[in-house]
Amino acid sequence: xxxxxxxxxxxxxxxxxxxxxxxxxxxxxxxxxxxxxxxxxxxxxxxxxxxxxxxxxxxxxxxxxxxxxxxxxxxxxxxxxxxxxxxxxxxxxxxxxxxxxxxxxxxxxxxxxxxxxxxxxxxxxxxxxxxxxxxxxxxxxxxxxxxxxxxxxxxxxxxxxxxxxxxxxxxxxxxxxxxxxxxxxxxxxxxxxxxxxxxxxxxxx
Ligand SMILES: CSCCC(=O)C(=O)COP(=O)(O)O
Ligand SMILES: [Zn+2]
Numbered sequence: 001x002x003x004x005x006x007x008x009x010x011x012x013x014x015x016x017x018x019x020x021x022x023x024x025x026x027x028x029x030x031x032x033x034x035x036x037x038x039x040x041x042x043x044x045x046x047x048x049x050x051x052x053x054x055x056x057x058x059x060x061x062x063x064x065x066x067x068x069x070x071x072x073x074x075x076x077x078x079x080x081x082x083x084x085x086x087x088x089x090x091x092x093x094x095x096x097x098x099x100x101x102x103x104x105x106x107x108x109x110x111x112x113x114x115x116x117x118x119x120x121x122x123x124x125x126x127x128x129x130x131x132x133x134x135x136x137x138x139x140x141x142x143x144x145x146x147x148x149x150x151x152x153x154x155x156x157x158x159x160x161x162x163x164x165x166x167x168x169x170x171x172x173x174x175x176x177x178x179x180x181x182x183x184x185x186x187x188x189x190x191x192x193x194x195x196x197x198x199x200x201x202x203x204x205x
Contacts, residue, residue, distance in 0.1 A: 004070075007033050007043035008059035014094070014175050015045060019052030023096035023186075027051065028167065030075035032062075033092045033175060034085050040064035042085055042093075044078045066143055079143030080150065080169065087151055088159065090171035094178045100189040101168035105136040108198065109164060111153075112136065114188050115199030122184030124159065131199055132158060134185070139166040160185055 001009075011031045018024045018031075029051050032044040044066075045051060046058045060072040064086060066079030075081070081093045104112045111133040114120060118127045125132050135158065137149035150161050159181055161169045170185060172178035192198050 003035060004043060004059065004061065005056050007035065008054075008056035010175055011043065011045055011059055012054035012056055014179065015051040015054050017179070018094070018096050019050075021098075023098040024051040025097060028097035030077050030081070030095050031093070031175070032075075032078070032081040032085070034090070035061065040082060040086055041069065042078070042082055044074045044081055047073045047075050076141075077143060080146050083143070083147035083150060084161070084169060084171055087154055088156070088171055090159070090178075091173045092175040092178045093169060093171040094175070094182055095167055095169045096182065097167040098186050100186055100193060101134075101162045102165060103193055104134075104189040105162045105164040107193070109136055112162065112189065112192065113199035114192065117188055117191060119184045119187050119191075123181050123188065125157065133199075134158065134160050134162055134189075136162045136164055139163050 027048050030045045032042045035041040035043050042062050043059045044062050046060050060068050060074035061070040062074045062078045063069050064082050066082045068074050084093050114132045116128050121127050135153035140146055159171050170178050170182040172181055
């Protein structure tokens with residue numbers, strides 16, 4: 001199996017899993033893995049498909065700008081995947097349209113503060129003492145503008161980005177680590193939404 005076919009199979013498997021969780025409704029969401037760094041090359045899911053039905057062939061190789069270097073139409077958000085991979089050094093980037101991150105960004109538009117929760121360990125942070133602020137940027141259709149906003153708020157210890165009124169990006173060394181981080185972060189965001197008490201002790205009711 002070629003490296004691209006293996007990447008495609010891995011992306012399809014992960015996407016089916018996220019779709020089963022209801023986080024890739026319609027044709028929403030996209031996933032990528034880094035194939036090489038010099039020059040930067042990513043395998044990204046193809047655009048506009050039902051991500052719960054992807055095959056190993058539904059993958060496109062893109063460059064550091066998110067432009068296709070092989071056949072096919074890459075995700076419309078490939079440019080942001082490439083920027084995150086370049087800036088954060090991520091090996092895999094996942095983007096889903098889970099509802100909790102979007103609701104949380106609506107309530108905390110300057111960033112979602114989290115603290116003192118065991119699940120923070122699943123996000124690579126300390127359970128106590130550490131204030132973790134998940135960055136929020138405005139939505140838009142220009143991936144360069146989104147990438148610039150991401151870079152301005154980037155912190156190496158916070159592998160996630162919420163795009164307001166849109167969805168969430170989470171990254172890691174590989175797809176599995178990114179998934180674990182995303183699952184834990186989605187739980188944390190649901191917690192603050194349902195308790196309405198954030199990581200700085202504000203009651204946002
Ligand atoms: C209803 S999905 C709108 C586009 C989007 O936000 C998304 O995540 C999927 O885009 P892609 O080009 O990767 O299919
Ligand atoms: Zn999206």
